[in-house]
Amino acid sequence: MKILLGHNDVLLRLERNGDHLPFLLGDESAQVDLPKARQGGLGGGFFACWVPRDLHGPDPDEETLATDDGGYLTSLADPLEPEYACEITLSMTNRLWQLENDSMGGLAVVGSTEQLLTCLDEDVFAAILHFEGAEAIDTDLSNLDEFYGLGLRSLGLVWSRPNLFGHGVQFAFPSSPDTGPGLTRAGRELVKACNQLGIMLDVSHLTAQGFWDLARYSRHPLVATHSNAHALCPSSRNLTDDQLQAIADSGGLVAVNFCVSDLRSDGEEDADTPLELIFDQVEYIAELIGIEHVAIGSDFEGALMPDELSDVSDLGLVLEGLAERGFDEDDLDRVASGNWLRVLAETWQD
Ligand SMILES: [Zn+2]
Structure with missing residues (x-):
């Protein structure tokens, strides 16, 4: 069973290194590279462009x-x-x-659900540009x-910083996600344009106000690519029960974050x-909103991971652990990729 991950910062690592080949050939110090991805049953996922x-x-x-x-309280970045x-x-x-060009067919930048399904079937690693x-x-x-x-x-x-489209949530613990204003007028226009083009919109890192603005203005399912439940870990980055419910009502999903400070009840x-x-x-x-609204986000290469999941080759442990908790094959299939495929089919143009 192949897994799609909601978030990784591989591109930041490659940009810092100034070289993309270690991802394809294997890079001992990386949390994610292609050989480790294959070992861990990773079928692909969202590749973030995050600019430091x-x-x-x-x-x-x-x-x-x-x-x-x-x-803790982190000052909001400029x-x-x-x-x-x-x-x-x-x-x-x-x-x-x-990466696609040099992978000799091993990796494809994916732009449609049909292409994504083909990749999962044919063992081609699927990379989605985010x-x-x-x-x-x-x-x-x-x-x-x-x-x-460009994909x-x-x-x-x-x-988690302000820009011309909206305000990011400040990193804080314990804290509500309600740390500032939401989307600007330009942000609302951007939501409309993304809806028209079929670009998925992500609520992770939005303030509570930004989340509710997006819920109001977007007609696509709401997606959190790497966020957790605030009830278990009261970090400002996590989602309250009301927010989780709104995601379910929209037909969307929450992809669980492995970032330890967003998992631990002590932050x-x-x-x-x-x-x-x-x-x-x-x-x-x-239990709150249904297994059809849960996926795996991870945040590999972007955050401190639990020791047992120090790289993506151990990703299989997640499905094993969930099976031990009583989730059946159908549930696991949904969490691994089925829920992503449903949401993307509703969001993307083709
Ligand atoms: Zn992030």
């Missing part, structure tokens, strides 16, 4: 402080310069196409068609975190 302020250093305006209640964001995004997009933050898109949307042509099929309007950045917490998330969301 500085490709090779820490973000100077991001500072995490401990709070009196034993949690907006990016759109021209810089566009340049890095185009470079990352180009690296994804280089932007985590819309900074590269002009506010008059004049380059959106061009990005669609863009999924978009998070914001990462600690500690890799000594049992996989049981991932299974708890799947179980909780499935």
Whole structure:
């Protein structure tokens, strides 16, 4: 059974390294490369273009402080310069196409559900181009068609920082996701344009207000590519029961995040975190809104993973653990790829 993952930051790693070939050949220090993906039963997933302020250093305006209640609060990152964001995004997009070109048929950048199904059937790794933050898109949307042509099929309007389209949720624990304003007028126009083109919209990293704005203005199923239930881990990045319900009502899905600080009830950045917490998330969301609205997100290459899942070759442990919790073959099939295929068929144009 092949798994599709809602989020990875492989392209950031390749951009930093300045070389895409290690992904295809194997890279010992990587959480995800093609050989490990095959070992772990990974059929493909969403490849994020996330633009850091500085490709090779820490973000100077991001500072995490401990709070009196034993949690943390990270200062909200400053907006990016759109021209810089566009340049890095185009470079990352180009690296994804280089992966396809040099994979000798082993990897394809996927733009339709038919193509995605073919890849899963024929053992071709399926890569879906996603932007985590819309900074590269002009506010008059004049380059959106061009990005669609380059393969863009999924978009998070914001990462956890403000941009011209909306406001990202500030990293904080414990905290409600209601940390600031939602979508701007340009953000609402972008939602409309993505609905028309058939670009999936991602709620992960939106503020609560941004989430409800998107729920109101988008006519597609709501999708969280890497988020968890707030009831089990009260991080500002996680979704409240009301939000989970709205996702179910829209026919969408929540792809569970493996980022340890978004799994643990103490919010600690500690890799000594049992996989049981991932299974708890799947179980909780499935009980609340149904297994047809649950998938796997992961955030490989973008966050600290639990020790037992330190790279994607161990991904099979997730399905095994869920089977032990009593999920049957049909349930697992939905979580692995079936729910993604349903949502994408409703969202993409073809
Ligand atoms: Zn993220």
